[in-house]
Amino acid sequence: MPAAVVSPDFVATLAQYQPLLRRVCRLYCPDVDDQHDLYQEIVLRLWKAWPSFEGRAKRSTWLYRIALNVAISARRQRQRRPQPARLSIATLDLPNPPPDPDSDLAPLYHAIAQLSDVEKALIWLRLEGRPQEEMADILGISHGNIRVKMHRVLEKLRRLMGSG
């Protein structure tokens, strides 16, 4: 691909929103390589769509929409890969990896992994603190429907985290 022309506005917007892009990638792809591929794909779609952003929607809504659309419609390529043989750090005689600073979020990620794609989207938007009107805009369903679904998925998540 020839060198891409990246406008300062685009860089500033991505720098502002990229932590949330990383979080959506982690939410939809447990595999680290998949997360990188998905992140690259989202950035590519954002970059292609950037010139046509007309400001009709809020910038955050526009960005959440693209990120979610790409994450959900991406074909899962690595799902059918065989699991690698079990190896332990002890067997390899390697130093212990540094502790994961986000290990306290592991139960949440584990519970979310058991949700459907739409439920994941709802929880993601709720965790990101988006208001329900914006969620309705991003998902393309009515405000009332968001309320019903959100109530149900929060109950389900509570159950999953309680049983985990």
Next chain:
Amino acid sequence: MDFDHLSSRWHQQSPLTIPQTAEDFRALLAEQSKSPVTQMRQNIWFEIGTTVVVATLVLALLYGIRDTRLGQLLIWLLPLYGGIAYCYFGIVDVLRGLQTATDALASHVARQLRQLRQLMWLYYGATMLSTLAVLGVLSYLAIQYVLPHVPRTGQTKALTWIILTAIISAGVTHWFCRYHIQNFYGQHLDRLEQVLQELKEDEAAA
């Protein structure tokens, strides 16, 4: 479960190594995309190129051997090549459309489903038309140039074999093409259907 606490902890997750500068983003955008759509777009241009080369070679060969029935063969082949070209450019167009993602999720998924189904039919059409063109030319060459060298008593049998081989080859291609498309897109289409259905659920009640 205190969701507000989870939400604030969610925002404090330690970021991975992430690009920050225009240079970093340029490098990221320059990386080869691993998206299946990008790969399909590259493949389809390769297929179009191959088809054009093969078609030109076949026509040049027939012209070179001064085949007297070339005109009749062309009348039969040209609509097939026209159909193949229509399918290929349809595929390019649909693949371009698949890379748009600015709609709301429900309309995006509905459009993707429609486009993917269209893509399946176009791939199927292009494969079957190419197969018919190849089988047609091969059968023609066999009948025109091989059959006359077969002893007169065995000609009917040889002709039957040629026709049967062509029919069986078309049948196998049809079966393989359907199997491949189902295998490649089936699971993905089912997942998108499920997403759309789930989004629409409760819409009337709400």
